[in-house]
Amino acid sequence: MSEVVISARDLRKAYGPIEAVRGIDLEVRRGEIFAFLGPNGAGKTTTVEILEGYRRRSGGEVRVLGRDPATADRAWRERVGIVLQECRMEPKLSVRETLRMYAGYYRRPRQVEATIELIGLAAQADQRAGRLSGGQQRRLDVGVALIGDAEMLFLDEPTTGFDPSARRRFWEVVSGLRDLGKTVFLTTHYMDEAQALADRVAVIAAGAIVGEGAPDEIGGRGEAASEISFGLPEPFRRGDLPAEVGAATAAGNGRLTLRTVDPTAVLNQLTGWALRRGIELDRLEVHRPSLEDVYLDLTGDQ
Amino acid sequence: MALHQFSYDQRIFWRNPASVFFTVIFPVIFLFLFAGLFGNQEIEELGVKIATYYVPGIITLAVVSATLVSLAMNLVVAREAGRLKRFRGTPLPAWAFIAGRVGNSIVVAALMVVLVTALGAIFFDVAVPTNTLPGLVVTLLVGAFSFCSLGFALSAAIPSEDAAPAITNATVLPLYFLSGVFIPETEIPAGVLQFADLFPIRHFFEAFFAAFDPATSGPGIEWGHLAVIAVWGVAGLLVALRWFRWTPRGD
Numbered sequence: 001m002s003e004v005v006i007s008a009r010d011l012r013k014a015y016g017p018i019e020a021v022r023g024i025d026l027e028v029r030r031g032e033i034f035a036f037l038g039p040n041g042a043g044k045t046t047t048v049e050i051l052e053g054y055r056r057r058s059g060g061e062v063r064v065l066g067r068d069p070a071t072a073d074r075a076w077r078e079r080v081g082i083v084l085q086e087c088r089m090e091p092k093l094s095v096r097e098t099l100r101m102y103a104g105y106y107r108r109p110r111q112v113e114a115t116i117e118l119i120g121l122a123a124q125a126d127q128r129a130g131r132l133s134g135g136q137q138r139r140l141d142v143g144v145a146l147i148g149d150a151e152m153l154f155l156d157e158p159t160t161g162f163d164p165s166a167r168r169r170f171w172e173v174v175s176g177l178r179d180l181g182k183t184v185f186l187t188t189h190y191m192d193e194a195q196a197l198a199d200r201v202a203v204i205a206a207g208a209i210v211g212e213g214a215p216d217e218i219g220g221r222g223e224a225a226s227e228i229s230f231g232l233p234e235p236f237r238r239g240d241l242p243a244e245v246g247a248a249t250a251a252g253n254g255r256l257t258l259r260t261v262d263p264t265a266v267l268n269q270l271t272g273w274a275l276r277r278g279i280e281l282d283r284l285e286v287h288r289p290s291l292e293d294v295y296l297d298l299t300g301d302q
Numbered sequence: 303m304a305l306h307q308f309s310y311d312q313r314i315f316w317r318n319p320a321s322v323f324f325t326v327i328f329p330v331i332f333l334f335l336f337a338g339l340f341g342n343q344e345i346e347e348l349g350v351k352i353a354t355y356y357v358p359g360i361i362t363l364a365v366v367s368a369t370l371v372s373l374a375m376n377l378v379v380a381r382e383a384g385r386l387k388r389f390r391g392t393p394l395p396a397w398a399f400i401a402g403r404v405g406n407s408i409v410v411a412a413l414m415v416v417l418v419t420a421l422g423a424i425f426f427d428v429a430v431p432t433n434t435l436p437g438l439v440v441t442l443l444v445g446a447f448s449f450c451s452l453g454f455a456l457s458a459a460i461p462s463e464d465a466a467p468a469i470t471n472a473t474v475l476p477l478y479f480l481s482g483v484f485i486p487e488t489e490i491p492a493g494v495l496q497f498a499d500l501f502p503i504r505h506f507f508e509a510f511f512a513a514f515d516p517a518t519s520g521p522g523i524e525w526g527h528l529a530v531i532a533v534w535g536v537a538g539l540l541v542a543l544r545w546f547r548w549t550p551r552g553d
Contacts, residue, residue, distance in 0.1 A: 052391060053391075054387070054390070054391070054549075074393040074395065075393075077391065077392060077393040078393050080391075082388070082391040082392075084384050084387060084388055084391070086384050086550075087383065087384035087385060087387070087388050088383040088384065088385070089383075089385070090314055090380075090385065092313070092314045092317040092318055093310065093313065093314065097310070097313070101306075101307075101310045102392065104303065104306040104307075105303070105392045105393050105394040106392075106393060107393075144388070148392065148393070
């Protein structure tokens with residue numbers, strides 16, 4: 001396994017009497033894309049900004065690239081790229097000028113043109129930042145985080161307010177970072193984003209970590225039961241189903257649901273039974289609990 | 303690195319219509335308005351022509367605009383947009399960022415001194431300072447640095463982007479009137495001038511005026527006035543060191 005590049009032990013942050021982060025443990029390894037999930041106000045941004053060196057912690061131990069971010073110096077800043085939750089770039093500078101300006105702060109910056117290519121703004125390179133769409137501005141923001149060729153990137157809710165196609169393009173950019181071997185620490189409240197990008201996720205709720213693991217495994221998702229749902233044509237009823245598929249529950253809208261940890265075998269029984277009788281199962285669906293279901297369960301939203 | 307930052311600050315300044323209007327165009331309009339409107343008679347009590355009075359007045363206005371006003375406004379805008387916070391997350395040292403902004407202000411201010419002096423000479427026959435050139439340059443430098451630090455200090459007192467123009471103008475506009483920048487000081491009651499003497503703009507104007515006053519003998523360095531300006535500058539610096547914010551309000 002590769003080395004641990006971010007670690008937090010019993011990290012705490014209090015604002016006056018309110019404890020926003022209540023003793024969390026985190027570990028991120030080099031080259032990982034780590035997604036930090038949680039509802040608004042759960043302590044995501046507070047945690048990220050402690051890791052970025054913007055905020056002081058009230059307690060616990062933090063190491064990012066072998067250093068306490070609270071004492072960050074220039075050399076450390078060269079190795080860490082940051083996309084803040086909110087930042088409007090200088091509207092009067094073009095995409096290329098913005099990247100050149102930021103490139104000037106680093107000893108070994110990435111090539112400006114290659115970075116423009118990577119963030120997909122080649123057609124807008126000479127356009128002023130003030131005239132870019134929200135999604136394009138955000139990609140420029142990521143370009144700025146990349147321009148120093150840092151080995152680690154913090155992206156704080158990078159796609160909030162994006163339309164679906166802008167979000168897809170953004171994901172391609174982040175996947176590109178994986179290919180460059182960067183470590184990415186991403187916060188988001190979009191589960192599809194975490195599912196699409198992350199190697200590992202942690203869920204924070206009310207300042208504490210409530211679940212951690214690979215997106216497909218977290219919260220027992222790997223072993224959880226699948227749901228098979230379908231409708232039966234007249235005159236078939238629930239009681240006509242073969243015993244091997246187990247007990248079906250009626251969903252009320254005329255549809256039936258089977259829950260099983262062995263969906264392949266159950267589907268085989270069910271469809272075999274239907275074929276033999278020459279009936280069509282109406283809108284047959286197999287559904288595994290999504291990351292969102294697990295997330296809602298973990299954060300206690302429902 | 304400060305030079306790198308300065309070159310981008312220059313681009314940003316010249317591309318911002320509001321900055322250019324208030325710092326460059328506005329003072330030029332005022333010069334023609336005042337010097338033209340009031341005719342070019344002599345102000346008897348001072349022994350100078352009206353235009354000779356207004357050239358240093360408008361220079362005061364332009365330098366304060368290029369430094370205090372434009373810094374306070376642009377720093378607040380950049381802070382509230384999250385750009386100052388973002389700079390802090392890069393290896394750009396704080397001193398280089400500040401040097402870029404201050405350098406930008408001082409270059410624009412120096413340019414305005416040259417421009418207003420030239421326009422005064424060409425259109426209103428106002429003598430270009432020669433013997434008093436040292437006074438002009440020293441006043442510009444002491445004033446520009448002091449008003450820059452006051453700009454950083456003032457930005458700390460401005461809560462939001464929307465409040466920036468109102469608060470900055472409410473700070474400087476009354477002082478322009480009270481200090482004899484807009485109205486000849488001979489028209490202002492002595493008590494008002496004494497009050498204006500508490501603030502740096504009046505002293506800044508007087509130091510510039512000495513550089514343009516034909517009656518000034520010697521290099522025209524007004525140490526007394528410069529000292530008051532510098533004290534304000536140091537006070538601004540202390541306030542800025544204590545209260546200047548890199549992060550948006552509510553962050």
